Amino acid sequence: MANALIKADSFYELYERKSGIQDVTHYCPGCGHGVLHKLIAEAIDDFGIRERTILISPVGCSVFAYYYFRVGNIQAAHGRAPAVSTGIKRVHPESIVISYQGDGDLAAIGGNHIIQAANRGENITVFFVNNAIYGMTGGQMAPTTLAGQKTTTSPYGRNVNSEGYPLKVCELLSSLEAPVYIERVALTDPKNTTKVRRAVRKALQNQIDNKGFSLVEVLSVCPSNWKMTPVQSKQWLVDNMIPQFPLGVFRDKTAEIPNRETIRNTFDQSGVREKLEIPANEKQVQYSLQPKMDFANPKLVIAGFGGQGVLILGLGIAQAAMQAGYNVSWLPSYGPEMRGGTANCNVNISRERVGSPLVTKPTVLIAMNLPSLEKFDSKVEANGLIIYDTSLINKQPTRQDVHVLGIPATQMADELGNTRIANMVILGAFIAYTAVLNKEVVFDALPNFIKRKNLLPLNESAIIRGMEYVLNKVTN
Ligand SMILES: Cc1ncc(C[n+]2csc(CCOP(=O)(O)OP(=O)(O)O)c2C)c(N)n1
Ligand code: SF4
Ligand SMILES: [Mg+2]
Structure with a gap:
């Protein structure tokens, strides 16, 4: 019984979705989004940061994250969550900004945005849900679709000679100087899920301590579009995704970087005019x-x-x-x-x-x-x-x-x-x-x-x- 479960305080008690008030989410059975939501909500509770958390929902299956999280919510245009996060974090440096994105969102249309935000070392936390497919739109090929994987737009399997190789976001971003923490984890068995929990907390803690950019890539299943049962899809993830997307820590400068004070940059118009030698207004x-x-x-x-x-x-x-x-x-x-x-x-x-x-x-x-x-x-x-x-x-x-x-x-x-x-x-x-x-x-x-x-x-x-x-x- 759903009501008997202990629900994180950072979730709404009831989800007032368009179709009426409910206490279940819109995610398909077995979907990884719901599990990751839970791990994030519990971390927000435990860190006591709910009042200052702003979650940027993406375009994709998790677009309705704002129906569930009882935090500040903003929905960004497809792929633009890192840019929106940047703006919010800079204006409200005391807020905890979470950019939550799928693989179509982050690695396709928003590919440049995530690279630039990571390269600037924005003090934000990115949760990147890689299910190797465009879930919401019915299972088209994503940049992270595996070599040989069948999707509605690669019915013969992804052909690396014409469609390229799966994009490895953690590897790509860890070639940049600025990011502080980058890890790839997987929502499979309890052992791996515990690692996801730990990574979620570390990425948030880094932001609380003002250390800089953290990204956690979460390998996650999409039973509906993979056309498998939840159990089969977990096994498929282990057998096929993990070999192509190895798990592990790709960057960790957490210990090297001291905790920093929150700095609010104020815009001083007369100071800028003076620097640019523009006469006072x-x-x-x-x-x-x-x-x-x-x-x-x-x-x-x-x-x-x-x-x-x-x-x-x-x-x-x-x-x-x-x-x-x-x-x-x-x-x-x-x-x-x-x-x-x-x-x-x-x-x-x-x-x-x-x-x-x-x-x-x-x-x-x-x-x-x-x-x-x-x-x-x-x-x-x-x-x-x-x-x-x-x-x-x-x-x-x-x-x-x-x-x-x-x-x-x-x-x-x-x-x-x-x-x-x-x-x-x-x-x-x-x-x-x-x-x-x-x-x-x-x-x-x-x-x-x-x-x-x-x-x-x-x-x-x-x-x-x-x-x-x-x-x-x-x-x-
Ligand atoms: C500008 C724009 N282009 C395309 C779309 C259509 N669209 C909606 S969700 C989506 C892909 C989402 O895939 P992903 O980010 O992997 O999220 P998932 O649903 O798999 O969690 C696309 C292409 C859109 N909504 N807006
Ligand atoms: S389509 Fe896939 S990603 Fe979307 S809710 Fe269903 S299982 Fe999850
Ligand atoms: Mg996806």
């Missing part, structure tokens, strides 16, 4: 911004149809705010939304450090079409602001507890001769209403996000029209 001081009280550190959602320039509007606001000395983030939302539905982006502007680029409760909503207004207006914070384009939205926001600014942005843009600059009219309205930015800094930043220089005057006119509209409305 006097303008930043001159911008003298005085945001209205409700908008001191605003979080924005900017939404509309794909093609209305909502992403560029967000980017422009973020660029100008950065130029004005704020900390900023800009997070666009792509995908099917770009084709006719709502496209949107999240922007954070803050005098404090920005924790997450996500904006779930915006201070400011800019809605450029009705679906966007309907989707986001209930999420705006009390005393926040909704700016909406009255040329396209014939319905008023219902909220009574927020500022509401309707502006016929598209009509004003048409009057200026170009519908596409409605977003800049809105930008003008935003800065006039909130004073988070002013005209000077926006105009200075404009060439950074409007690439066609001949369009700059038109964009400036649109911004001024938006500002005038608000100033007239407020004073009248």
Whole structure:
């Protein structure tokens, strides 16, 4: 009975998957991913690092690791987990960052990323699950597929003369200077599984001690795509994989490298300018911004149809705010939304450090079409602001507890001769209403996000029209 088992605290009690709340994983019977998850979760518990662990899920069968691990979770694009890990670790050096990757993910599409991260000696822990196949997509040949192994894309067996030899990641990475610890282990019998457990712990301990890059390659079975029972597949791993991927330690500088303090690198803009002999940014001081009280550190959602320039509007606001000395983030939302539905982006502007680029409760909503207004207006914070384009939205926001600014942005843009600059009219309205930015800094930043220089005057006119509209409305 699953409930009678002692489950690691670093797993969720119940897995709230899309198909409903469950207490079992989506992995096939016998799959190695589940076992490795357990060993990692128990290590996280025992080291007491759950609160500061961030696990980067890959693309592959373990993509849903975030359904199971009760830690910080991020899902990275295929093969990019080492790059995402690098960014997170550098910004939050006190966090424990785990890059969890399959062989298709790490050794194929992400091959360059893992080499570069290892070569930089990033202080991260990589768990590399080598099952010699693309599991998730139905059993295609991976870089680690064995010579002679049959897969759906090598039905006659991998031919080394045309498809090359299985890629030996541990051997390859251990030719680099920087990595601290590299070991290959296998999930087979209890003896080998104990070695996996030990390796998992060592790789995490190295990161806790700030020693540098550690990678554990875990040979693991994929009964479903190998078309074997779990028992047969374990034997197949022993008989076929281990001879081609010998187990053992390929690099261990753990004892040589002293434990190090966590160092947080701070970015000192004036220091960098001095080094590069760039004159100090006097303008930043001159911008003298005085945001209205409700908008001191605003979080924005900017939404509309794909093609209305909502992403560029967000980017422009973020660029100008950065130029004005704020900390900023800009997070666009792509995908099917770009084709006719709502496209949107999240922007954070803050005098404090920005924790997450996500904006779930915006201070400011800019809605450029009705679906966007309907989707986001209930999420705006009390005393926040909704700016909406009255040329396209014939319905008023219902909220009574927020500022509401309707502006016929598209009509004003048409009057200026170009519908596409409605977003800049809105930008003008935003800065006039909130004073988070002013005209000077926006105009200075404009060439950074409007690439066609001949369009700059038109964009400036649109911004001024938006500002005038608000100033007239407020004073009248
Ligand atoms: C950019 C991109 N290319 C291709 C795919 C399709 N895809 C999904 S999982 C996968 C391979 C995963 O294999 P592996 O990393 O070995 O993980 P496993 O499922 O075997 O654990 C591929 C090619 C994708 N999702 N994204
Ligand atoms: S397809 Fe293979 S790797 Fe994926 S869950 Fe099933 S056994 Fe595991
Ligand atoms: Mg695989």
